[in-house]
Amino acid sequence: MIELINIKKNFGKTEVLKNVSLMLDAGQCIGLIGPNACGKTTMIKAILSMVIPSEGKILFNGNNIIGDVAYKNHIGYMPQIGRYPENMSIRQVVNMIKNIRKYNSPIDEELWHAFGLDPVSDKKMSTLSGGTTQKVSATLAFLFNPDILILDEPTAGLDPLAAEVLRDKIIKEREKGKLILITSHLLNELDDLLTHVIFMQDGEIILHETIEDLYAGTGETKISKAINNLLKSIRK
Amino acid sequence: MKKITGFVITDILKNKIILFYTLILAVFSWSVFSLEDNTAKGVLSLLNVILLTVPLVSIIFSNIYMYNSSEFIELLVSQPIQRKTIWSSLFTGLVIAMNMAYLLGVGIPVLIFVPDMTGLIIILTGMMISTIFISIAVLCSILTRDKARGIGFAIITWLFLTLIYDGLVLFLMFQFSDYPIEKPMVIVSALNPIDLARIMVLLQVDVSALMGYTGAIFKQIFGTSLGLIVSFGLMMLWIIIPFLISLKKFKNKDL
Amino acid sequence: MKKYLYIVCFLVFCINKSTAKTIHVGPGKTYKSIRSALSYADNFDTIIVHHSQYKEGNIVINKRIALLGEGWPVLDGQHKYEVISIKADNVVFSGFQVQNSGFATLHDPGGIKVYDGIGVIIENNILENNFFGIYIQYGKNCIVRNNRIKAYGVEEQQIGNGIHCWKSDSLQIIGNNVQGHRDGIYFEFVTHSVIWRNISKNNIRYGLHFMFSNDDAYINNFFDQNGAGVAVMYTKNVVMYSNTFKNSKGDAAYGILLKDISDAEIIGNRFLDNTIALYLEGANRMLIKKNVFSGNGWGLKIQANCMDNVITENNFYANTFDVATNGSLVLNTFDRNYWDKYEGYDMDKNSFGDVPYHPLSLFSTIIENNPTAMLLYRSFMVSLMERTEKLIPSLTPDIFRDNQPVMKPYKL
Numbered sequence: 001m002i003e004l005i006n007i008k009k010n011f012g013k014t015e016v017l018k019n020v021s022l023m024l025d026a027g028q029c030i031g032l033i034g035p036n037a038c039g040k041t042t043m044i045k046a047i048l049s050m051v052i053p054s055e056g057k058i059l060f061n062g063n064n065i066i067g068d069v070a071y072k073n074h075i076g077y078m079p080q081i082g083r084y085p086e087n088m089s090i091r092q093v094v095n096m097i098k099n100i101r102k103y104n105s106p107i108d109e110e111l112w113h114a115f116g117l118d119p120v121s122d123k124k125m126s127t128l129s130g131g132t133t134q135k136v137s138a139t140l141a142f143l144f145n146p147d148i149l150i151l152d153e154p155t156a157g158l159d160p161l162a163a164e165v166l167r168d169k170i171i172k173e174r175e176k177g178k179l180i181l182i183t184s185h186l187l188n189e190l191d192d193l194l195t196h197v198i199f200m201q202d203g204e205i206i207l208h209e210t211i212e213d214l215y216a217g218t219g220e221t222k223i224s225k226a227i228n229n230l231l232k233s234i235r236k
Numbered sequence: 237m238k239k240i241t242g243f244v245i246t247d248i249l250k251n252k253i254i255l256f257y258t259l260i261l262a263v264f265s266w267s268v269f270s271l272e273d274n275t276a277k278g279v280l281s282l283l284n285v286i287l288l289t290v291p292l293v294s295i296i297f298s299n300i301y302m303y304n305s306s307e308f309i310e311l312l313v314s315q316p317i318q319r320k321t322i323w324s325s326l327f328t329g330l331v332i333a334m335n336m337a338y339l340l341g342v343g344i345p346v347l348i349f350v351p352d353m354t355g356l357i358i359i360l361t362g363m364m365i366s367t368i369f370i371s372i373a374v375l376c377s378i379l380t381r382d383k384a385r386g387i388g389f390a391i392i393t394w395l396f397l398t399l400i401y402d403g404l405v406l407f408l409m410f411q412f413s414d415y416p417i418e419k420p421m422v423i424v425s426a427l428n429p430i431d432l433a434r435i436m437v438l439l440q441v442d443v444s445a446l447m448g449y450t451g452a453i454f455k456q457i458f459g460t461s462l463g464l465i466v467s468f469g470l471m472m473l474w475i476i477i478p479f480l481i482s483l484k485k486f487k488n489k490d491l
Numbered sequence: 492m493k494k495y496l497y498i499v500c501f502l503v504f505c506i507n508k509s510t511a512k513t514i515h516v517g518p519g520k521t522y523k524s525i526r527s528a529l530s531y532a533d534n535f536d537t538i539i540v541h542h543s544q545y546k547e548g549n550i551v552i553n554k555r556i557a558l559l560g561e562g563w564p565v566l567d568g569q570h571k572y573e574v575i576s577i578k579a580d581n582v583v584f585s586g587f588q589v590q591n592s593g594f595a596t597l598h599d600p601g602g603i604k605v606y607d608g609i610g611v612i613i614e615n616n617i618l619e620n621n622f623f624g625i626y627i628q629y630g631k632n633c634i635v636r637n638n639r640i641k642a643y644g645v646e647e648q649q650i651g652n653g654i655h656c657w658k659s660d661s662l663q664i665i666g667n668n669v670q671g672h673r674d675g676i677y678f679e680f681v682t683h684s685v686i687w688r689n690i691s692k693n694n695i696r697y698g699l700h701f702m703f704s705n706d707d708a709y710i711n712n713f714f715d716q717n718g719a720g721v722a723v724m725y726t727k728n729v730v731m732y733s734n735t736f737k738n739s740k741g742d743a744a745y746g747i748l749l750k751d752i753s754d755a756e757i758i759g760n761r762f763l764d765n766t767i768a769l770y771l772e773g774a775n776r777m778l779i780k781k782n783v784f785s786g787n788g789w790g791l792k793i794q795a796n797c798m799d800n801v802i803t804e805n806n807f808y809a810n811t812f813d814v815a816t817n818g819s820l821v822l823n824t825f826d827r828n829y830w831d832k833y834e835g836y837d838m839d840k841n842s843f844g845d846v847p848y849h850p851l852s853l854f855s856t857i858i859e860n861n862p863t864a865m866l867l868y869r870s871f872m873v874s875l876m877e878r879t880e881k882l883i884p885s886l887t888p889d890i891f892r893d894n895q896p897v898m899k900p901y902k903l
Binding site for chain 2: 741742786809857860861863864865866867868869870871872873874875
C-alpha cells in the first residue's frame with residue numbers, strides 16, 4: 001500500500017533519514033521501534049507529507065504522494081503529542097475535522113464512547129491533561145474508519161485502562177485487514193499485536209521482519225527480549 | 237477553504253484583543269469627528285491612526301496569531317487538505333476579521349461624517365494598509381520558527397516602513413537637492429505602502445498646500461485616475477508578493 | 492481752475508437742457524443704425540437703442556451723449572472691430588450687450604474703450620467674449636458699475652483683461668462681475684480710485700492686478716479661483732478692507748502677492764483655501780489686522796526683505812503652515828493673533844496664552860530649502876521632528892514668535 005523509495009531527509013546538517021526504503025502492505029500490523037531520535041517520527045511525518053523528504057519518493061498504491069492530498073482520506077493519524085487549537089472545545093475540534101473530511105459513511109465513534117469523552121466534550125483543549133488529549137487524538141485517528149492507521153506512541157500518557165481500550169481497538173481493526181503502523185518505546189505492550197517489526201537506528205532501517213522470523217531467529221517469544229538479543233548480537 | 241476560513245474568523249472574533257482594537261478605533265474616530273469643527277481636520281487626525289496604529293496592530297496581531305495557530309496548522313496538515321488551502325484560509329480569515337474590525341471602528345464614522353470621495357479613499361487605503369501588514373506578518377511568521385524573533389522582525393519591518401524609510405528619503409532629498417529629484421522621489425515614496433497611502437489621502441484633503449511646488453508633480457502622478465489605479469496596483473503588489481512568498485515557503489515547510 | 496470748469500459746465504448744461512432731444516434707434520424706428528443716430532445727435536442728447544442685433548463695426552462716440560440700450564440690444568464686433576470707442580467726456584453708456592470684439596495684441600481692442608474721457612459712466616452692460624472688456628486710458632472720474640464681463644480665454648497671451656485701467660485717476664469700479672479674462676481687474680498708474688463690491692472669478696492670471704497705483708482702496712471684493720490670485724506690486728498707500736480671497740491654488744498662486752509695497756493696510760479680509768494666502772516680498776510698514784486665514788497651504792509667507800510689518804489680531808485656522816520665511820532675520824511684529832495650533836495655556840485667565848507661540852514650524856523651514864520634502868508632509872517622521880523642535884527649538888529662530896497669542900478666535 002505504502003512504499004518508500006530511497007527517502008533522505010536532512011534538518012540543516014543533521015541527516016535524520018538516510019536512504020530509507022520500505023514496503024508496507026494491507027493486513028500488516030507493524031511495530032516501528034528504535035531509540036530516541038532515530039527518525040521514527042520523521043518517517044511517519046514524511047508519509048503524511050508533513051515533512052517533505054529531501055530526496056526519494058513515497059508511493060501510495062503506486063502513486064506519488066507529492067501534490068496529492070486525497071490519499072490522506074485513507075489514513076488515520078495519532079500524533080505523539082497532539083497539539084490542538086487551544087481555545088476550541090473537544091467537541092468543536094472533532095466537529096471541525098468531521099466537517100473538513102467530507103466523510104459520508106457512518107462514523108466510528110467507538111473510542112469516543114469507550115474513553116468517556118462525551119461528558120467532558122465542552123472543555124477547552126488548553127485545559128485538558130496529556131492523557132485526555134491523547135484520547136482525543138486516538139478518537140480522531142479511528143473516527144473515519146481509515147484503511148491505514150498510523151499511531152505514534154499511542155499509549156504514552158494513557159492510564160492502563162484506557163491503554164487497554166485502545167489495544168483492543170487496534171486488534172479489532174487489525175482483524176479487518178487494515179495496515180497499522182505503531183511506534184512505541186514500551187515494547188512489551190506490543191506483544192500479540194504485531195505481525196511485523198521494523199527497527200530503526202540513526203536514520204536507517206536495521207531490521208524489517210515478520211514477528212515469526214524474529215522469534216525464530218532469536219529463540220525468544222517476547223518482542224522486548226527478542227529485540228534486546230538482536231541488539232546485543234548486532235553490537236558484537 | 238470556506239470552512240477553514242470560517243473557523244479562523246470565528247476564532248479571531250472571539251479574541252478580546254480584536255474587540256478592544258475595534259473599540260479603540262471606534263472611540264477615536266467618533267471623538268475625532270465630534271470634537272473637531274471641520275471634517276478635514278478630523279480626516280487628518282484619522283490619517284495618523286491609519287498610518288500608525290492600523291499597521292502596527294495588524295502586523296503584530298497577525299504575526300502572533302500565526303504563531304499561535306501552529307497546532308491548528310499541524311492538525312490540518314495531517315488531514316486531507318492542500319497546504320495552499322490551509323495557508324490561504326488562515327490569511328483570508330485574518331484579512332476578513334481585521335478589516336471587519338477596521339470597518340466597524342473607522343468605516344462607519346467615516347461614512348457618516350465624510351460621505352464623499354475622501355471618505356471612500358480613507359476607508360479603502362485603510363483596508364489596503366491592514367491587508368498589506370497582515371501579508372507581511374504572515375511572511376514574518378514563516379521566516380523563522382522562533383516566535384520572539386518573528387515578532388521582532390515584524391516590529392522592525394513596521395518601524396522601517398513608518399519611520400526609517402522616510403528618514404532615508406529626506407536624507408536623499410538633501411543629498412541630491414541640486415538635481416531635479418521630484419519625480420524620482422515621488423516614485424521612491426510610492427514604493428512604501430504607508431507613504432503611498434498618506435499621499436493618496438492627502439491629495440484628497442490638503443490639496444492647497446500640496447499644490448505648491450512639488451504638488452504639481454504630485455497631482456500629475458497620483459491625481460489622475462490612472463495614478464489612482466497604479467497606486468492601488470502597487471498596494472495590491474504589497475499584498476500579493478509577501479503572501480505568495482510565504483505560501484511558497486509554507487508548501488515546503490516541515491512540521 | 493477746477494472750480495471754473497465746473498461752473499462753465501453747469502452753465503453749458505443749463506443752456507442746452509431745453510434743446511436736448513431723445514433719439515430712438517431700432518427696427519421700425521426713425522434710425523436703423525446707431526451710427527446714423529450718432530451723427531445726427533448733438534451733445535447732451537439721449538439715444539435709446541431698442542433690442543436688435545447691431546453689426547456696425549467700430550462705433551465711435553465723440554459727443555457728450557447718453558447711449559442707452561433697451562432690452563439688451565446686442566452690439567457685435569464680429570471678431571474684427573473694437574465695438575465701442577468713447578472719445579468724449581461725460582458719456583453714459585448703459586444697458587447693452589457688447590460681444591465679440593476684435594482680437595489683436597497690437598492696439599488692444601476692447602469691448603468698450605474709453606480714450607481720455609472725464610466723467611464717463613459705463614453701467615449695466617453685459618460683455619461677452621471680448622478681447623479686453625472695458626478699457627480706460629487716461630480716464631478721470633469715470634464710473635464702471637454693475638457690468639457683467641465674461642470671456643472664455645484659455646491662454647494668457649490670447650486674451651485681454653476684464654476691466655483694464657491705465658494712467659487714470661479717481662475711478663470707481665463698483666459691483667462688476669468679471670470672469671474668464673486674463674486679469675479680472677487691471678490697474679497700472681491709476682490713482683485715487685476705489686474698487687468696491689466686485690466679483691472676479693476664474694480668470695486665467697490674476698483676479699486683481701495692480702502696479703504703480705498709489706492711494707487706492709479695495710473694499711468688499713470677492714476673488715475666487717483665479718489662476719494666480721491677486722497681485723499688488725510697486726505701490727504705496729493702498730487699503731484693502733473686507734475682501735475675500737479664495738481658492739487660488741497651484742504653483743505660484745497667491746491669495747495676495749505683495750511685492751514692493753509700503754504703507755498699506757490689509758484689514759478684515761478673508762483668505763480661504765489658497766496655496767499661499769498672503770505673500771510678502773519687499774513689503775514694508777504694512778498693517779495686517781483682523782484677517783481670517785483659513786484652510787490655506789501657507790497663511791503668511793514673509794520673505795526676509797520685509798520690514799516693520801505688524802501682524803495682529805488675525806485668526807489662523809486649519810492652515811497647513813501658518814507662517815513661513817526664507818531667512819532667520821525677523822523684523823516684523825506678531826502680536827495678539829489667534830493660532831489654532833497653539834497648545835499653550837492661560838493660567839491667569841487674561842485671555843492671552845502664558846507662553847509665546849512660535850508660528851514657524853521646522854517642516855516649513857525644511858520646505859523652504861527643499862520643496863521636494865513636501866512629499867513627507869504629515870508622515871510620522873515629520874511629526875516626530877516637529878515635536879522635538881517644539882520642545883527644544885534649534886533650527887527655527889526663537890525670536891520669531893507671537894508673545895501674546897489669544898486663547899479664543901476673534902469673531903471676524
